[in-house]
Amino acid sequence: MPTSPLVLVTSRSFSSGDLDLAAELEAVGARMVTGPSTHDLDALRPLLADATAWIAGTGPVTAAHLDAAPGLQIVARYGVGYEAVDLGAAAARGVLVTNTPGANTGAVADHAVALLLAGLRDVPQGDRGVRAGRWAVQRTRELGTLTVGIVGLGRIGRAVAARLSGFGPRLLGFDPWVPPAELDRLGIEGVDLDTLAAGSDVISLHAPGEEVVVDARFLGLVRPALVLVNTARATLVDEPALAQALRDGRLRCYASDVLGSEAGDHANPLLADDLLDRTVLTPHSAAQTVQAVDGMGRGAVDAVLAHLRGDQPPNLVPLPGGPR
Numbered sequence: 001m002p003t004s005p006l007v008l009v010t011s012r013s014f015s016s017g018d019l020d021l022a023a024e025l026e027a028v029g030a031r032m033v034t035g036p037s038t039h040d041l042d043a044l045r046p047l048l049a050d051a052t053a054w055i056a057g058t059g060p061v062t063a064a065h066l067d068a069a070p071g072l073q074i075v076a077r078y079g080v081g082y083e084a085v086d087l088g089a090a091a092a093r094g095v096l097v098t099n100t101p102g103a104n105t106g107a108v109a110d111h112a113v114a115l116l117l118a119g120l121r122d123v124p125q126g127d128r129g130v131r132a133g134r135w136a137v138q139r140t141r142e143l144g145t146l147t148v149g150i151v152g153l154g155r156i157g158r159a160v161a162a163r164l165s166g167f168g169p170r171l172l173g174f175d176p177w178v179p180p181a182e183l184d185r186l187g188i189e190g191v192d193l194d195t196l197a198a199g200s201d202v203i204s205l206h207a208p209g210e211e212v213v214v215d216a217r218f219l220g221l222v223r224p225a226l227v228l229v230n231t232a233r234a235t236l237v238d239e240p241a242l243a244q245a246l247r248d249g250r251l252r253c254y255a256s257d258v259l260g261s262e263a264g265d266h267a268n269p270l271l272a273d274d275l276l277d278r279t280v281l282t283p284h285s286a287a288q289t290v291q292a293v294d295g296m297g298r299g300a301v302d303a304v305l306a307h308l309r310g311d312q313p314p315n316l317v318p319l320p321g322g323p324r
């Protein structure tokens with residue numbers, strides 16, 4: 001192990017759970033520094049210059065970040081999604097990448113159901129109305145009578161399906177990498193994306209944010225009463241097209257934990273005042289439970305400690321051109 005390796009931490013909630021992870025790093029002689037979770041390159045440059053390991057938040061990890069970190073050996077994503085990490089650039093520089101699969105599955109699945117029900121049953125509108133002295137109600141629909149489409153049937157998508165099965169809706173699913181027989185076993189009808197778009201009253205997104213799924217074409221297929229739930233990534237959605245579709249009444253509600261402009265940028269089209277009653281938004285908080293924060297921290301620190309010991313870290317993300 002190099003003398004006193006520097007571990008850069010840029011996740012919002014590292015060590016805010018019950019574990020003292022900073023102490024675990026210090027116990028092996030590592031020094032820990034923290035940087036902004038936005039991964040602002042200018043702010044990170046002086047910290048990256050000396051870093052051996054980077055416990056990274058959801059911000060971008062680009063070739064420029066890696067070039068600013070000549071001694072960096074491992075990027076341990078604190079969390080699951082790694083679409084913002086330039087894997088090709090990491091591979092080219094011999095930098096390992098890990099993530100923490102499963103650490104926040106329950107937290108995010110719970111949150112998806114919370115957003116789904118809030119959007120379906122007008123919970124935020126009701127709250128605002130009561131506070132303003134308005135007790136007017138709109139009829140809403142019961143989840144058990146509806147069809148829910150789940151895009152992405154990995155850990156979180158399946159956990160959402162399991163939670164929803166208690167409510168009794170029909171479940172449709174789209175995931176090109178899960179065989180139809182496997183979906184059958186989970187009580188989910190496997191369909192193509194267009195069938196899911198046209199046939200669902202609620203759609204919940206659980207695919208990685210590597211490509212746009214909800215684009216203008218998709219929005220042209222959906223039902224006017226649709227509640228669209230996104231606890232995955234903003235990059236799955238064409239946000240300007242979605243804002244326009246909500247405005248035109250082509251779907252009922254967007255309930256989302258993720259926005260293209262996070263951390264206080266009010267320029268996002270979905271934050272327009274006239275869409276207040278058609279959106280339910282949370283601040284990327286789906287994974288922020290005590291259990292998930294500990295799980296993500298545990299996973300990231302275990303990866304860094306294994307690497308510093310000279311062992312293969314758990315949960316290596318396959319890199320382009322690599323063996324896995």
Ligand SMILES: NC(=O)C1=CN([C@@H]2O[C@H](COP(=O)(O)OP(=O)(O)OC[C@H]3O[C@@H](n4cnc5c(N)ncnc54)[C@H](O)[C@@H]3O)[C@@H](O)[C@H]2O)C=CC1
Nearest residue numbers: 080081152153154155156175177206207208231232286287
């Ligand atoms: N809001 C938050 O705080 C959190 C968000 N996430 C996001 O949720 C995503 C899913 O997480 P997990 O279920 O743990 O990952 P996972 O890797 O277990 O599942 C992802 C599934 O999506 C499928 N998939 C890939 N491309 C697809 C496509 N184009 N259409 C449909 N399915 C596709 C894969 O085959 C896989 O089954 C993560 O990639 C991450 O971006 C994850 C945790 C916390």
Ligand SMILES: O=C(O)C(=O)COP(=O)(O)O
Nearest residue numbers: 058078079080081287288
């Ligand atoms: O696991 C993921 O991919 C997440 O999005 C978690 O994000 P967070 O650690 O809550 O900023």
